[in-house]
Amino acid sequence: MHLLITGGAGFIGSHVVRHFLSAHPDCRITNLDSLTYAGNLANLRDVEDNPRYTFLKGDITDRGFIDRLFGQTDIEGVIHLAAESHVDRSIADPTAFVMTNVIGTVNLLDAARRHWNGRYEGRRFYHISTDEVYGSLEKGTGMFTETTPYDPHSPYSASKASSDHFVRAYHDTYGLPVVISNCSNNYGPFQFPEKLIPLFINNIRNSKPLPLYGKGENVRDWLWVEDHARAIDVIYHRGRDGATYNIGGHNEWSNIDLVRQLCHIMDEKLGRRAGESEKLLTFVTDRAGHDLRYAIDSSLLQRELGWVPSLSFEEGLQKTVEWYLANEEWLGGVTSGAYQHYYEAHYGGR
Numbered sequence: 115m116h117l118l119i120t121g122g123a124g125f126i127g128s129h130v131v132r133h134f135l136s137a138h139p140d141c142r143i144t145n146l147d148s149l150t151y152a153g154n155l156a157n158l159r160d161v162e163d164n165p166r167y168t169f170l171k172g173d174i175t176d177r178g179f180i181d182r183l184f185g186q187t188d189i190e191g192v193i194h195l196a197a198e199s200h201v202d203r204s205i206a207d208p209t210a211f212v213m214t215n216v217i218g219t220v221n222l223l224d225a226a227r228r229h230w231n232g233r234y235e236g237r238r239f240y241h242i243s244t245d246e247v248y249g250s251l252e253k254g255t256g257m258f259t260e261t262t263p264y265d266p267h268s269p270y271s272a273s274k275a276s277s278d279h280f281v282r283a284y285h286d287t288y289g290l291p292v293v294i295s296n297c298s299n300n301y302g303p304f305q306f307p308e309k310l311i312p313l314f315i316n317n318i319r320n321s322k323p324l325p326l327y328g329k330g331e332n333v334r335d336w337l338w339v340e341d342h343a344r345a346i347d348v349i350y351h352r353g354r355d356g357a358t359y360n361i362g363g364h365n366e367w368s369n370i371d372l373v374r375q376l377c378h379i380m381d382e383k384l385g386r387r388a389g390e391s392e393k394l395l396t397f398v399t400d401r402a403g404h405d406l407r408y409a410i411d412s413s414l415l416q417r418e419l420g421w422v423p424s425l426s427f428e429e430g431l432q433k434t435v436e437w438y439l440a441n442e443e444w445l446g447g448v449t450s451g452a453y454q455h456y457y458e459a460h461y462g463g464r
């Protein structure tokens with residue numbers, strides 16, 4: 115089987131590539147990625163010599179390129195992760211989010227429609243999406259299910275909601291075999307340090323302030339990234355045609371509680387006095403339109419396909435911290451140059 119994985123050089127994509135290569139010996143993978151600031155071939159050093167793996171540098175916004183790719187290869191399945199993924203960047207400038215997340219997704223859908231041309235047996239287009247399309251929940255009550263109406267608030271979530279709608283439209287209009295999953299916040303190795311957990315690990319390491327938005331009361335539902343990769347595997351192979359599955363770890367944390375826990379682990383690992391890292395906590399101006407709470411009901415996926423998360427958050431957070439501390443070279447590589455400019459522009463002198 116020949117799979118096209120888009121965005122495979124990013125955080126989640128690299129785990130998906132690694133998982134499929136090891137779990138499916140019959141599977142060949144083409145990893146299509148344009149290597150934006152978030153794409154990094156160092157995320158896949160351990161598989162780059164695998165004869166079943168090919169990296170292809172290319173941009174999904176380039177319609178002609180995507181058309182030639184489908185015309186010249188025997189792609190049987192697509193797992194589409196390539197996206198602009200950071201909410202703060204989407205607030206600063208939504209343009210790339212519309213181009214990649216909306217137009218790029220439509221380019222892929224349309225190439226699959228035209229080149230597969232009704233020969234859909236054994237073929238599938240899988241769109242990896244986010245819980246943020248559902249909007250925001252009140253504190254303490256309710257969860258997102260697959261039938262929760264879409265209510266995106268940020269340019270990022272609006273672009274992902276739009277792409278989800280296009281995926282469904284291609285299923286309903288052209289019969290394209292599609293499946294969608296909407297997942298909660300991922301964490302783990304190889305996450306770019308613009309996102310909360312790796313950003314704060316890096317800042318604690320460097321004794322820099324920890325910029326917590328608002329009062330730190332927003333709640334996120336965290337999932338170990340390899341559990342997401344396993345969910346993607348079962349959904350790709352056994353999910354119903356046209357269906358949507360929510361993926362989440364039933365693991366809600368307010369940002370302030372999560373950061374305190376992270377500080378505690380970092381104090382231990384760095385041999386600092388208890389409470390030392392927490393002194394770096396700095397409350398800063400809230401994110402515009404900041405969604406208060408996300409919580410995912412993943413009972414459909416658990417009931418239908420038997421997926422369950424494998425790792426407790428306590429273990430996952432420990433493993434994540436250990437990974438970042440053991441991979442200083444990786445962290446140094448992604449936090450030099452352009453990252454410094456982004457950091458200065460977004461967080462100012464802090």
Ligand code: NAD
Pocket residue numbers: 120121122123124125126127146147148149150151152153154172173174175194195196197198199200214218242243244245274296297298299300301306
């Ligand atoms: P990421 O930012 O780490 O990686 C995105 C990858 O896409 C990068 O390798 C980048 O180079 C590539 N890319 C971007 N624009 C491209 C383009 N025009 N053409 C080709 N490649 C391009 O993102 P991530 O956190 O790994 O997220 C992957 C997917 O999962 C995204 O679709 C995101 O919306 C979704 N998702 C993420 C989370 C999360 O917590 N990170 C949760 C749910 C869903």
Ligand code: TDX
Pocket residue numbers: 199200201202243244245246298299300308309310311313325326327328332333334369401
């Ligand atoms: O500096 C910060 N300070 C802060 O308080 C950053 C970067 C974040 N936060 C808060 C905002 C959120 O409430 O932490 C929480 C998590 O923030 P992010 O890591 O930016 O993630 P989030 O905005 O929740 O979105 C993530 O989960 C869903 C991913 O970035 C998306 O790609 C995914 O779809």
